Amino acid sequence: MVSLSDVRFSWASQSTQEPAQPTLDIESFNLRRGERLFLYGPSGSGKSTLLSVIAAILKPQSGTIRVNNTDIQQLSGVASDQFRADNIGLVFQQFNLLPFMSVVDNVTLPCRFSSVKRNAVVSSGGSLRSEAIRLLEAMRLPDSLFNSRKTMQLSVGQQQRVAVARALMGQPPLLIADEPTSSLDTQARVAFLDLLFAELDRSQSSLLFVSHDESLKHLFDRSLSLAEINHASLSVETAY
Amino acid sequence: MLDIAIQSLRNRALTASLAVIAIAMSVALILSVDKIRRDARESFLQTVSGADLIVGARSGSVQLLLYSVFRMGSATNNISWESIEDIKSRKAVDWLVPLSLGDSHKGFRVLGTSIEYFDRYKYGNKRSLVMEQGEKFDDVFDVVLGSAVAKQLQYGIGQSLVVAHGTGNVGLVEHDNQPFKVSGILAPTGTPVDNTLHVSLEGIEAMHVDWQSGMKVPGEGTHADTIRTMDLSPNAVTAALVGLKSRGTVFREQRAINTYREEPLLAILPGVAMTELWSLVRVFENALLVVSSFVLLAGLVNLVSVLFAGLNERRREMAILRASGARPGHIFRLLCAESALLSAVGIVIGTLVHYLVVGIVSVWAQARFGIDMSLSLPDVRDLMILLLVFVAGVAVGCLPAWRAYRQSVADGMAQRL
Numbered sequence: 001m002v003s004l005s006d007v008r009f010s011w012a013s014q015s016t017q018e019p020a021q022p023t024l025d026i027e028s029f030n031l032r033r034g035e036r037l038f039l040y041g042p043s044g045s046g047k048s049t050l051l052s053v054i055a056a057i058l059k060p061q062s063g064t065i066r067v068n069n070t071d072i073q074q075l076s077g078v079a080s081d082q083f084r085a086d087n088i089g090l091v092f093q094q095f096n097l098l099p100f101m102s103v104v105d106n107v108t109l110p111c112r113f114s115s116v117k118r119n120a121v122v123s124s125g126g127s128l129r130s131e132a133i134r135l136l137e138a139m140r141l142p143d144s145l146f147n148s149r150k151t152m153q154l155s156v157g158q159q160q161r162v163a164v165a166r167a168l169m170g171q172p173p174l175l176i177a178d179e180p181t182s183s184l185d186t187q188a189r190v191a192f193l194d195l196l197f198a199e200l201d202r203s204q205s206s207l208l209f210v211s212h213d214e215s216l217k218h219l220f221d222r223s224l225s226l227a228e229i230n231h232a233s234l235s236v237e238t239a240y
Numbered sequence: 241m242l243d244i245a246i247q248s249l250r251n252r253a254l255t256a257s258l259a260v261i262a263i264a265m266s267v268a269l270i271l272s273v274d275k276i277r278r279d280a281r282e283s284f285l286q287t288v289s290g291a292d293l294i295v296g297a298r299s300g301s302v303q304l305l306l307y308s309v310f311r312m313g314s315a316t317n318n319i320s321w322e323s324i325e326d327i328k329s330r331k332a333v334d335w336l337v338p339l340s341l342g343d344s345h346k347g348f349r350v351l352g353t354s355i356e357y358f359d360r361y362k363y364g365n366k367r368s369l370v371m372e373q374g375e376k377f378d379d380v381f382d383v384v385l386g387s388a389v390a391k392q393l394q395y396g397i398g399q400s401l402v403v404a405h406g407t408g409n410v411g412l413v414e415h416d417n418q419p420f421k422v423s424g425i426l427a428p429t430g431t432p433v434d435n436t437l438h439v440s441l442e443g444i445e446a447m448h449v450d451w452q453s454g455m456k457v458p459g460e461g462t463h464a465d466t467i468r469t470m471d472l473s474p475n476a477v478t479a480a481l482v483g484l485k486s487r488g489t490v491f492r493e494q495r496a497i498n499t500y501r502e503e504p505l506l507a508i509l510p511g512v513a514m515t516e517l518w519s520l521v522r523v524f525e526n527a528l529l530v531v532s533s534f535v536l537l538a539g540l541v542n543l544v545s546v547l548f549a550g551l552n553e554r555r556r557e558m559a560i561l562r563a564s565g566a567r568p569g570h571i572f573r574l575l576c577a578e579s580a581l582l583s584a585v586g587i588v589i590g591t592l593v594h595y596l597v598v599g600i601v602s603v604w605a606q607a608r609f610g611i612d613m614s615l616s617l618p619d620v621r622d623l624m625i626l627l628l629v630f631v632a633g634v635a636v637g638c639l640p641a642w643r644a645y646r647q648s649v650a651d652g653m654a655q656r657l
Contacts, residue, residue, distance in 0.1 A: 100251030113566050
């Protein structure tokens with residue numbers, strides 16, 4: 001699903017001509033189709049930078065990155081935006097929802113920007129709304145919330161589950177979650193992961209789950225310490 | 241994009257309505273100022289709309305217009321009554337109203353004229369003078385007041401007054417032995433008629449009975465009843481309004497009068513001279529335009545500041561949109577859609593406010609200034625103004641949109657909070 005080889009990325013070299021210490025220096029990294037990978041490392045180890053590189057937001061100075069059989073290094077700015085919209089679902093640590101839209105509209109949002117995701121929903125025989133409601137129900141959200149516009153009044157756990165429903169909308173091949181559980185308490189984390197995994201079974205998406213909290217790693221197919229694969233010095237402060 | 245913009249704006253109803261109010265105020269003001277400017281101009285240009293020609297002693301056309309219509313300055317010379325009779329008897333001439341000026345009452349000019357004046361004088365869109373109270377002059381000593389004269393001097397019907405020779409306000413000898421009486425008061429017109437006292441030509445002659453070469457003859461003075469029995473036909477008048485049977489002959493008649501052999505005369509077309517005179521006050525007209533442009537500018541600045549102010553707190557929103565697959569171009573379009581929406585709503589509200597204001601003000605302007613402000617559908621010029629406001633609104637909305645675009649490119653999907 002995702003494969004990186006000899007990827008080097010450094011922040012400083014984008015603004016100055018001097019060769020800087022790379023933030024990322026990864027000889028090889030692979031994520032198989034349908035695999036659930038737990039990636040951990042302390043803050044500053046380049047986790048967010050790696051995610052940005054895989055999501056085609058940042059372009060590394062050298063190396064090859066393939067996501068879903070596409071060499072995203074070769075994509076133009078607009079094409080990489082479209083590629084991301086079509087192939088990747090994203091969940092952030094917090095504040096995932098647009099405050100002015102209803103919960104259902106928040107979930108269907110990606111289908112506005114990706115015809116691939118939209119078609120995936122339609123070809124599976126449903127309307128955008130019914131698919132959104134199915135996902136929200138799968139996330140165990142009470143249906144009284146579905147049309148609520150007060151997304152900021154949802155609990156953090158509820159917000160994160162809405163965010164997962166949105167990321168899974170249109171069944172993207174890759175789901176990237178950047179510390180989605182760090183604002184949840186321990187019980188809620190496990191419950192959250194249970195719901196996420198149940199839905200992944202259905203969509204067959206690969207999951208790249210990033211966290212600094214290693215206590216969750218036994219729940220995943222495989223876990224990886226970023227420090228093991230990233231040869232860049234940890235002393236370099238990342239901008240992220 | 242539009243529905244996201246609507247939802248987002250609804251969420252920020254307060255700040256959004258501030259921007260809308262700013263735009264609406266600008267639009268209402270621009271439309272209203274422009275309307276007043278045009279209606280005032282129209283009112284001015286149609287101060288005399290009934291007459292085809294104005295005839296006076298030979299001078300400049302603007303000067304003739306100023307003293308005959310606006311009662312400003314004084315005539316260089318008079319027209320003899322014979323010439324008036326000659327012109328009146330021309331085949332093409334339908335009617336002629338003589339005007340005799342040169343006397344005043346407490347700073348207001350006195351106009352001697354024929355009774356026909358009240359029917360022939362037209363202003364605005366061929367509107368006639370209307371008697372608000374009382375009757376037209378009938379007796380030699382009857383006087384009909386313009387509305388402003390009656391209001392300022394607080395004169396009613398039957399009020400007696402004396403007329404001074406000359407046109408100043410103080411220190412003039414008064415024709416105090418021939419008291420005039422108010423017989424009627426005219427409705428407001430918004431023309432110099434409002435500031436005029438109207439008497440018959442005989443009345444003008446009557447007040448000068450005891451005068452010779454501008455000096456008062458010593459003695460008791462002639463009694464009013466004696467004067468009434470005297471022959472009071474005028475020897476000369478100051479100017480005349482002329483109506484033709486057919487407008488097509490206007491240039492021929494003008495030339496004929498201008499080349500009149502007995503006396504050097506000047507005939508002018510009121511509309512042409514009026515336009516010439518209006519060009520003098522164009523500076524004022526332009527000043528109004530400048531003021532309204534600044535109001536629009538202020539409204540646009542307000543729109544930009546509202547959009548910019550929201551931008552930083554909305555960075556998270558942008559990041560969420562980006563994470564959901566929105567491209568920077570989408571963000572740009574979203575913000576543009578927002579400013580377009582705000583401008584459009586502002587324009588609609590502003591136009592409504594404009595009509596409301598005109599509807600209210602027109603009643604008052606008609607009563608007070610006689611400016612004819614009619615409610616009319618927006619014409620091409622109004623639509624151009626509205627289009628300009630809309631384009632300007634969208635254009636300035638592009639500034640914050642561009643900034644958001646740059647931010648969303650730089651931020652990527654990171655949530656910088």
